[in-house]
Amino acid sequence: MSDSPRIALIATLDTKGDETAYVRDRIVALGGEAIVIDSGILGEAAGCEAGVSRAEVARAGGRELDEVRSAGSRGAAVEQMQEGVRAVLEALWAERRVDGALCLGGAEGALLGAAAMAALPVGVPKLIVSPSASGRRPFGPFVGEGDTLVMHSVIDILGINPISRAIFDNAAAAVVGMARDAGRPAEALGERCVAITMLGHTTPAVMHMLPALEAGGHQPVVFHANGVGGPAMERLIEAEAISGVIDFTLSELANAMHPTGIHATGPRRLTVAGEHGLPQVVVPGCVDFFNQGAREELPENLRSRKQYFHNPVATLVRLTAEEEAELGRIVAERLAGARGPVQVICPTGGFSLADVPGGDLWDPEADAAFIDSLRDSLPSHIAFEEVDAHVDDPEFADLVAERYLTIAKEASHV
Known part of the structure; x- marks a missing residue:
C-alpha cells in the first residue's frame, strides 16, 4: 500500500463542512491524501472545498442535482443520491485512486456513505462516523454484507470541540493507519x-x-x-x-x-x-x-x-x-x-x-x-x-x- 494513502472523505458539506475540513486536515497531517466527496442535497456547500461536487455526484447517478432535489420526498432524494455516491466511489476504486473511505454523517449522510462503501471490495478500509451508530438501531443499513466499520460519534456532528475532536482524530488515524499498514482488497482469494x-x-x-x-x-x-x-x-x-x-x-x-x-x-x-x-x-x-x-x-x-x-x-x-x-x-x-x-x-x-x-x-x-x-x-x-x-x-x-x-x-x- 502507498506510503501516502488516499482516502475518499464523504460528507454533506451543507451541514458538515467545517467538520469535514478538520478531518481532511487530520488525514493530511497523518501523511494521507483526502478526496472530499460532497453528498449533500439541499443547501449550499460551505466550510470545505469538494474534490467531487454534489452536482457531479448526482450526475454520476444519472441525474442532475435539481432532479434529485425535486424527487418528492427526503427519502426519495437520498435514494437517488446514493446511486451517485456509489458510482463516484466505484469509479475512483476502478481507477485505483483511493485506498480507503471515511464518512461523516447523520441519519441520511451515513446511509449515503454506506451505499458508496458497499461498492468497495472486502478488505478495503471503510469507516462511518455517525450519531446513528448507537442504541437499538439496526446496523445492517450501514454494514450490509461487507466489512464497513461503524463508530459512534457520541455527540452530533456539528462543531469542533474536545469530544468531537477526539472522535475525529481517532477516525482519521484509524482509516489512514488501515490503508497504509493493512488494507488489502480480497478480490482474489485464490484459485482453490x-x-x-x-x-x-x-x-x-x-x-x-x-x-x-x-x-x-x-x-x-x-x-x-x-x-x-x-x-x-x-x-x-x-x-x-x-x-x-x-x-x-x-x-x-x-x-x-x-x-x-x-x-x-x-x-x-x-x-x-x-x-x-x-x-x-x-x-x-x-x-x-x-x-x-x-x-x-x-x-x-x-x-x-x-x-x-x-x-x-x-x-x-x-x-x-x-x-x-x-x-x-x-x-x-x-x-x-x-x-x-x-x-x-x-x-x-x-x-x-x-x-x-x-x-x-x-x-x-x-x-x-x-x-x-x-x-x-x-x-x-x-x-x-x-x-x-x-x-x-x-x-x-x-x-x-x-x-x-x-x-x-x-x-x-x-
Missing part, C-alpha cells in the same frame, strides 16, 4: 478457495472437514449463515474471489419460510454459485429451524412449537412437516439452473445438534418430508445422495469433503 457455510449447530462437522480440504490443496473460508454470511459469500462469488462452495448450512433459507425469521435472506440465495458455474456440494444443515429472539418474546402462534433455547436472546423454532416439504422444493428449484457440477448430500439422522433422538428439535417426520420433497423435486442431472448419518457425524463430514474434492478436481479438468 472453497467457501463453506456454518452455524453453531453445524460447527463440529465443518471443523472436522477442514484438514481434509486443506490436505487436498484447498483454502477453506467459512461464512456464518446468519442472514448476512450467505449473501456475503455470494457477493465474493460474483467478484470471482471464490472457486467452489460447500453450502453446508441452509438455515437462511429455512428462516425465509417464516415472516419473522431473523436470519432470512432473499430469493437469490443458493443460486449465485450455480449461475457462475462453480462446483458445489450442498448439505441441508440447520434446515430444521428458524431463528427468533428471546424465548419470552416469542409470538403467541409459535409458542406451541418445538423450541431450542440457544442463548438468552436467541430461540430456535422447529419448522413443520408442511414447511419442510415446501423448503425442499425451494432448494431444488434454486439449484436447478446451476451451470456447474452440484452434489446434494442429505443426512437422514438429523440436521442440527438439537435434531437428534430426544433432542428439543427432533422430528423425524418433518425431516423426512424435507428429504422426500428435495429428492423428488431435483432435476435428474443433479446428483443426490442420502446418508444414514447425523449432519455432525465425523464420517459424514469426511464424505462431504471427499465429494467436494472429487467434483472440484473434475471441474478443473473441464
Whole structure:
C-alpha cells in the first residue's frame, strides 16, 4: 500500500463542512491524501472545498442535482443520491485512486456513505462516523454484507470541540493507519478457495472437514449463515474471489419460510454459485429451524412449537412437516439452473445438534418430508445422495469433503 494513502472523505458539506475540513486536515497531517466527496442535497456547500461536487455526484447517478432535489420526498432524494455516491466511489476504486473511505454523517449522510462503501471490495478500509451508530438501531443499513466499520460519534456532528475532536482524530488515524499498514482488497482469494457455510449447530462437522480440504490443496473460508454470511459469500462469488462452495448450512433459507425469521435472506440465495458455474456440494444443515429472539418474546402462534433455547436472546423454532416439504422444493428449484457440477448430500439422522433422538428439535417426520420433497423435486442431472448419518457425524463430514474434492478436481479438468 502507498506510503501516502488516499482516502475518499464523504460528507454533506451543507451541514458538515467545517467538520469535514478538520478531518481532511487530520488525514493530511497523518501523511494521507483526502478526496472530499460532497453528498449533500439541499443547501449550499460551505466550510470545505469538494474534490467531487454534489452536482457531479448526482450526475454520476444519472441525474442532475435539481432532479434529485425535486424527487418528492427526503427519502426519495437520498435514494437517488446514493446511486451517485456509489458510482463516484466505484469509479475512483476502478481507477485505483483511493485506498480507503471515511464518512461523516447523520441519519441520511451515513446511509449515503454506506451505499458508496458497499461498492468497495472486502478488505478495503471503510469507516462511518455517525450519531446513528448507537442504541437499538439496526446496523445492517450501514454494514450490509461487507466489512464497513461503524463508530459512534457520541455527540452530533456539528462543531469542533474536545469530544468531537477526539472522535475525529481517532477516525482519521484509524482509516489512514488501515490503508497504509493493512488494507488489502480480497478480490482474489485464490484459485482453490472453497467457501463453506456454518452455524453453531453445524460447527463440529465443518471443523472436522477442514484438514481434509486443506490436505487436498484447498483454502477453506467459512461464512456464518446468519442472514448476512450467505449473501456475503455470494457477493465474493460474483467478484470471482471464490472457486467452489460447500453450502453446508441452509438455515437462511429455512428462516425465509417464516415472516419473522431473523436470519432470512432473499430469493437469490443458493443460486449465485450455480449461475457462475462453480462446483458445489450442498448439505441441508440447520434446515430444521428458524431463528427468533428471546424465548419470552416469542409470538403467541409459535409458542406451541418445538423450541431450542440457544442463548438468552436467541430461540430456535422447529419448522413443520408442511414447511419442510415446501423448503425442499425451494432448494431444488434454486439449484436447478446451476451451470456447474452440484452434489446434494442429505443426512437422514438429523440436521442440527438439537435434531437428534430426544433432542428439543427432533422430528423425524418433518425431516423426512424435507428429504422426500428435495429428492423428488431435483432435476435428474443433479446428483443426490442420502446418508444414514447425523449432519455432525465425523464420517459424514469426511464424505462431504471427499465429494467436494472429487467434483472440484473434475471441474478443473473441464
